[in-house]
Each structure stands twice: as C-alpha cells, then as structure tokens.
Amino acid sequence: MIEVRDVTKVYQGGAGAETAALKGVSLRIEDGEYVAIMGPSGSGKSTLMHILGCLDTPTAGSYLLDGVDVSTMSSDELADIRNARIGFVFQAFNLLPRATVFRNVMLPLVYSGISNGQREELAIQALEAADLHEDLWDHLSNELSGGQMQRVAIARALINDPTLVLADEPTGNLDTKTGEVILDTFARLNEGGRTIVLITHEPDVAKHAKRIVHIQDGEVLSDERRSEAGWSA
Amino acid sequence: MRLVDLLDETRFSIFANKARSALTILGIVVGIAAVIVMVAIGQGTQQSITSSIQAAGSDLLQIMPGFGASSGAVRGARGGGSSLTMDDLAAIKKDVPNVKDAVGERQGRYQVVAGGNNTNTSVIGTQQGYPAIKNVNVAEGSFFTTQDDDSMARVCVLGATVRDDLFGENATGIVGQRVRVNGMEFRVIGVAAAKGGSGFGNADDQIYIPLSTAQRLLSGSTSLSSIDVQVDSAGNMSAVQQAVTQLLLDRHNISDATQADFMVLSQQDILSAVTTATGTLTVLLASIAGISLLVGGIGIMNMMLTAVTERTREIGLRKAIGARESDISSQFLAESVTLTFLGGVVGVLLGFAISWAIKHFASFNTAVSLGSVLLAFSVSAGIGIIFGYYPARRAAAMSPIEALRYQ
Ligand SMILES: Nc1ncnc2c1ncn2[C@@H]1O[C@H](COP(=O)(O)OP(=O)(O)OP(=O)(O)O)[C@@H](O)[C@H]1O
Ligand SMILES: [Mg+2]
Numbered sequence: 001m002i003e004v005r006d007v008t009k010v011y012q013g014g015a016g017a018e019t020a021a022l023k024g025v026s027l028r029i030e031d032g033e034y035v036a037i038m039g040p041s042g043s044g045k046s047t048l049m050h051i052l053g054c055l056d057t058p059t060a061g062s063y064l065l066d067g068v069d070v071s072t073m074s075s076d077e078l079a080d081i082r083n084a085r086i087g088f089v090f091q092a093f094n095l096l097p098r099a100t101v102f103r104n105v106m107l108p109l110v111y112s113g114i115s116n117g118q119r120e121e122l123a124i125q126a127l128e129a130a131d132l133h134e135d136l137w138d139h140l141s142n143e144l145s146g147g148q149m150q151r152v153a154i155a156r157a158l159i160n161d162p163t164l165v166l167a168d169e170p171t172g173n174l175d176t177k178t179g180e181v182i183l184d185t186f187a188r189l190n191e192g193g194r195t196i197v198l199i200t201h202e203p204d205v206a207k208h209a210k211r212i213v214h215i216q217d218g219e220v221l222s223d224e225r226r227s228e229a230g231w232s233a
Numbered sequence: 234m235r236l237v238d239l240l241d242e243t244r245f246s247i248f249a250n251k252a253r254s255a256l257t258i259l260g261i262v263v264g265i266a267a268v269i270v271m272v273a274i275g276q277g278t279q280q281s282i283t284s285s286i287q288a289a290g291s292d293l294l295q296i297m298p299g300f301g302a303s304s305g306a307v308r309g310a311r312g313g314g315s316s317l318t319m320d321d322l323a324a325i326k327k328d329v330p331n332v333k334d335a336v337g338e339r340q341g342r343y344q345v346v347a348g349g350n351n352t353n354t355s356v357i358g359t360q361q362g363y364p365a366i367k368n369v370n371v372a373e374g375s376f377f378t379t380q381d382d383d384s385m386a387r388v389c390v391l392g393a394t395v396r397d398d399l400f401g402e403n404a405t406g407i408v409g410q411r412v413r414v415n416g417m418e419f420r421v422i423g424v425a426a427a428k429g430g431s432g433f434g435n436a437d438d439q440i441y442i443p444l445s446t447a448q449r450l451l452s453g454s455t456s457l458s459s460i461d462v463q464v465d466s467a468g469n470m471s472a473v474q475q476a477v478t479q480l481l482l483d484r485h486n487i488s489d490a491t492q493a494d495f496m497v498l499s500q501q502d503i504l505s506a507v508t509t510a511t512g513t514l515t516v517l518l519a520s521i522a523g524i525s526l527l528v529g530g531i532g533i534m535n536m537m538l539t540a541v542t543e544r545t546r547e548i549g550l551r552k553a554i555g556a557r558e559s560d561i562s563s564q565f566l567a568e569s570v571t572l573t574f575l576g577g578v579v580g581v582l583l584g585f586a587i588s589w590a591i592k593h594f595a596s597f598n599t600a601v602s603l604g605s606v607l608l609a610f611s612v613s614a615g616i617g618i619i620f621g622y623y624p625a626r627r628a629a630a631m632s633p634i635e636a637l638r639y640q
C-alpha cells in the first residue's frame with residue numbers, strides 16, 4: 001500500500017523563479033491496483049512518478065510506502081528502497097547496451113547482494129513473467145526489437161519482487177500493436193496481484209487500467225475506478 | 234555492493250569499451266615503460282663506466298691537462314690543453330718516490346679500416362709499460378716494445394671490440410694482418426683480451442699503437458693527453474698524488490694550486506665524479522619520463538570524465554535500480570585503477586623488453602632497477618586513484634532524475 005498526503009513539489013528555476021509542479025496531491029493506492037495517471041504535458045505526471053518511485057523527495061507533505069514515511073530519507077536510504085520495493089519501466093527502455101539480456105535483468109541484484117546462485121533462477125522467473133522468448137535470453141540487448149527491449153526492462157523491474165511497478169510512458173517509443181502487447185503483459189501481471197502505476201497521456205493506453213487519475217496543473221482533477229476494465233481488449 | 238560484483242562490473246565496462254580502454258592504457262604503458270627504460274639507461278651507463286674504471290686498477294693515478302690557465306681569460310675545455318709534456322713524464326718517473334711506473338698516452342679518434350670493414354675508434358698511443366699499469370692482457374700476439382716506440386714502428390694491438398668489428402666476431406689468426414689507421418698502414422702484432430663493458434666506458438673499443446708513432450704520424454704534437462702513474466702500494470696513493478701535483482706545479486711555474494693547468498686524479502676521484510654525473514643524468518632522464526607518465530595520467534582523467542558524460546544515462550539507471558553513491562563512485566574508481574594497473578603491468582614488461590633490446594642490439598649497457606619498477610608501479614596506481622577520484626565523485630553526485638533525462 002502506498003499513500004501520498006498533501007504532497008507539493010516546488011522547483012527552483014534558473015532566474016530565481018519557482019515552479020510548483022505539484023500543489024497538494026493526495027493519493028492512496030492499495031496493493032494489487034492498476035492505476036493510470038493521465039494529464040496534459042507539464043501537468044506534473046513525471047514529477048509525481050519521481051516521488052512515488054523514491055527518485056525525489058517532496059518539498060512538503062508525506063509519502064508512506066508500506067506504512068514507512070520515506071519523504072525525509074537520505075539518498076542512500078532511498079536507493080535501498082528503490083532497489084527492494086520499486087520496479088521502473090521507462091519510455092526509453094534504458095538497457096545496458098553490449099550486455100546480454102540476462103545481465104540486464106540481473107543488474108538490480110548486484111545492488112541487493114543476492115548470491116550468484118540465486119540470481120539466474122530469479123532472472124528466469126522474471127523473464128518468464130515478462131513473456132520474453134527463451135531463445136533471446138543470451139542475446140545482447142542492442143540486438144533486440146523495441147518490444148523485446150521493453151520486455152527485458154519489465155523483467156528487470158520484476159526481479160526484486162517489488163511492491164510497486166512504475167511505468168512512465170512505457171509504450172511511447174513503440175508502435176500501437178507492440179504497445180498493446182506490452183499493455184497486455186502489464187494487465188496479466190496485475191491479474192497475478194502486482195501493483196502497477198502507469199503514466200500516459202493517451203486515453204487508449206489509460207483504458208487498460210482499472211483506475212484512472214487525472215491531474216492538471218499539479219492537482220488531482222478526477223479519480224475514477226472502472227469496474228469493467230480488464231485485459232480483454 | 235559486493236567486491237566480486239564490483240570487479241565483474243569493472244571487467245564488463247572495460248571490455249564493453251575496448252578501443253577506448255586500450256587507448257587509455259597505452260598512455261600509461263608509454264609513461265611507465267619510458268621511466269623504466271630511462272632509469273635503466275642511466276644506471277647501466279653508471280655501471281659500465283664504474284666497472285671499466287675499476288678494471289683499470291686501484292693503484293692508478295691519472296694526470297690530465299686541465300684548463301689552459303696560462304692562456305688568459307678564455308679557458309679551454311677540461312682535458313683539452315696541451316700542458317703535459319714528455320719531460321713532465323720523465324721527471325715524474327725520475328723524481329717522485331714510490332712510483333712503480335708511469336706511461337704517457339696520446340689519444341685520438343680515427344677511422345680504422347681492414348679489408349672491406351671499418352670502424353671509428355679510439356686510438357691510444359702509449360708505451361711498453363701500459364698493459365701492466367692498466368690491467369690489459371694480450372690474448373694473442375704481443376704488446377709493442379720500447380724499440381717499436383723508438384723506431385716509430387707502424388704496429389698496433391687491437392681491442393676485442395675492434396677485432397670483432399674489423400675481422401668478425403672472435404676471429405683468430407689476426408696477428409700479421411694489415412689495418413689502415415687514418416689512411417696509414419699498420420701491422421697487427423697483438424689482440425687484447427676482452428675486458429667487458431659497453432657503451433661509453435668500453436675499454437675494448439680501442440687500439441694501441443706506439444706513443445711516438447701517434448705523436449708524429451697521427452696527431453703531429455708531442456704533448457700528452459694523459460699520464461698514467463702506477464703507485465707501488467695503495468697506502469702511498471695520497472702521498473704520491475701530492476708529490477706529483479707539487480712537481481708539476483713547480484715545473485709549470487704555477488704558484489697558486491687553484492690555477493693548475495693539469496689534474497691529478499685517483500681512481501676514487503674519477504669514480505665519485507662519474508657517479509655524481511651519471512646520477513644527475515639518471516634523475517634527468519627519469520624526470521623527462523615522469524612527465525610522459527603525468528600526461529598519461531591526465532589522459533586517464535580525460536577518458537574517465539568523458540566516460541562519465543557518455544554514460545550519464547547508465548548512471549541514472551543504476552541509481553534508479555538501487556545503486557548507492559558509493560557504488561557508483563567505487564565503480565568508476567575501480568575502472569580507472571584497473572586501467573592504470575593494466576597499463577602498469579604492460580608498461581613494466583615493455584620497459585624490460587626495450588631495456589633488454591637496447592643492451593643486446595645497440596650494445597649499450599642498461600640495468601633495470603627494482604626501485605624504478607616499484608616506483609613506476611606505485612605512481613601508476615596513484616595516478617589511477619588521483620585522476621579517477623574526481624570523475625568518480627562527479628558520477629556519484631549526479632541526481633538520478635537529471636541523469637536519466639540526459640540525452
Ligand atoms: N527539474 C526541474 N526544474 C524546474 N522545473 C521543472 C523540473 N522538472 C519539471 N519541472 C516543471 O514542473 C512541471 C511539471 O513537469 P513534469 O515533468 O512533471 O510534467 P509531465 O506531466 O510529466 O509532462 P509531460 O507529459 O510533457 O512529460 C513543468 O512545468 C516543468 O516545467
Ligand atoms: Mg513526463
């Protein structure tokens with residue numbers, strides 16, 4: 001369970017100007033939810049994701065991750081939280097080039113100190129969950145297609161069995177068809193109990209989620225649950 | 234982050250950027266090898282000069298012309314004067330007690346030709362007593378006699394290196410052959426046994442001819458380029474040194490000893506002067522090489538800074554998935570230290586190889602010292618740490634969000 005309470009984020013601009021990217025956002029996401037965060041460009045979606053992902057701390061307000069307040073933690077403590085509790089999927093995939101699929105997927109384990117013996121087993125589980133074909137596991141990441149790369153990124157996000165999978169425009173660099181397949185994967189992961197927060201500005205993408213939060217100018221505009229949502233699309 | 238993982242990530246990064254890693258290592262390799270070779274040349278030179286001086290005997294005093302003090306304000310080169318005469322030599326032999334023997338030398342460099350081969354070598358005109366004073370052994374044939382000297386005979390004794398150069402490596406049956414020195418024909422009457430040594434101080438790269446022959450036929454001057462005095466016992470060295478100095482001052486009408494136009498040097502004096510000079514040479518060579526090592530270090534820093542910029546997104550990703558600041562900085566530090574360490578190993582090996590090649594193919598003595606290897610190695614490790622630290626800190630301090638957004 002994650003909960004932000006009255007979170008604000010103010011950026012210090014270059015010429016002393018201040019930008020309030022978030023102006024008091026409160027949001028509670030239960031385990032197993034599939035939430036899409038929507039909003040126009042500059043509305044504060046990425047800023048909110050950085051805070052939910054413990055990449056940044058709020059200017060004011062609190063953030064409880066599994067009941068622990070992480071809003072005042074040091075950068076090293078946040079690094080440990082990200083490693084253990086959060087899986088990221090980025091628009092640009094962000095894989096290590098010239099490294100095999102296996103190496104990419106196991107990268108988070110380097111920072112969790114899990115023994116070498118267990119790593120391969122965890123990687124296989126994650127790759128199977130992300131639905132990447134077994135023949136590709138020993139390939140170099142830069143030899144894959146965009147859709148395959150995003151599957152590797154999803155497997156990497158899953159490997160530490162995170163509380164929360166955060167995806168910022170995960171289909172932004174993919175064609176519609178490939179994007180649909182990736183979104184199916186998210187839906188299936190959610191069916192299996194995984195909590196997913198997806199950021200997008202496309203309604204077609206957001207409709208895969210069970211709950212859609214609209215934000216605008218740093219504030220929550222609407223928060224609707226879609227009872228009929230699923231991955232039947 | 235565990236050490237095995239750190240090493241594995243380091244290995245991966247270095248191999249993922251092979252060309253860049255190799256170029257960085259090259260800078261260090263060149264620096265380290267240069268330091269080792271330069272120091273080896275300096276020390277090798279010192280060794281060979283020292284051993285050839287010692288080979289000449291410890292009971293020896295050498296008298297050389299000094300500054301041309303009597304010729305006014307302009308001083309000639311040390312040893313370049315013509316102040317020593319045959320009469321000085323005779324007076325030393327006659328008047329100074331405890332002198333076992335003394336011979337004069339007239340030395341010059343000339344072209345020596347035999348058949349189709351030729352070499353430019355040191356030609357020493359000297360007297361019959363020379364082999365006993367300078368520890369020269371005649372391996373084949375004999376040394377010339379006083380009669381040869383009196384009759385200005387055109388005979389010569391070859392040093393081992395000259396024999397090799399003119400007649401082939403370790404050639405025999407040389408006695409009776411003809412060689413041309415500065416265009417004049419000489420008959421070979423002996424070959425000296427090799428003394429060892431090479432480069433500057435090679436006592437084998439010279440030939441001996443009678444003194445009068447050298448004076449009249451080659452240099453056209455009867456002055457001596459040095460006088461070698463053998464003292465009867467080591468305990469009398471300083472007494473004889475003083476007596477010879479006083480005798481020559483009197484004979485040259487010089488009252489102030491600091492204005493002497495000659496130098497009387499014992500083996501010890503020569504040895505310490507040479508040691509000082511070659512020591513300075515070694516330091517000089519090493520500092521030139523040290524500069525190239527520093528340049529290599531700056532290369533490392535440059536490459537690491539470039540790597541930090543190029544790999545900004547990778548740094549952002551690593552941070553996003555849980556790398557602590559210390560994980561990032563240790564990774565970059567480990568990369569730079571590994572690169573310099575590899576460069577150090579290859580540089581030391583290359584330094585050894587080049588020193589060996591110089592010794593064997595350029596016949597120039599080199600001596601690789603353990604000290605220079607250790608120094609070069611610790612300097613390279615230090616460079617890795619010092620020049621790797623700043624880029625590593627910069628990488629670690631990056632904000633993950635900024636780093637991920639970097640294009
Ligand atoms: N590092 C920063 N420094 C200053 N201002 C920032 C910074 N990051 C974001 N902002 C500002 O905060 C506001 C929200 O930005 P944010 O990136 O969260 O928008 P977004 O909803 O993700 O937009 P998009 O759909 O275009 O990605 C914008 O006005 C932006 O200019
Ligand atoms: Mg955004």
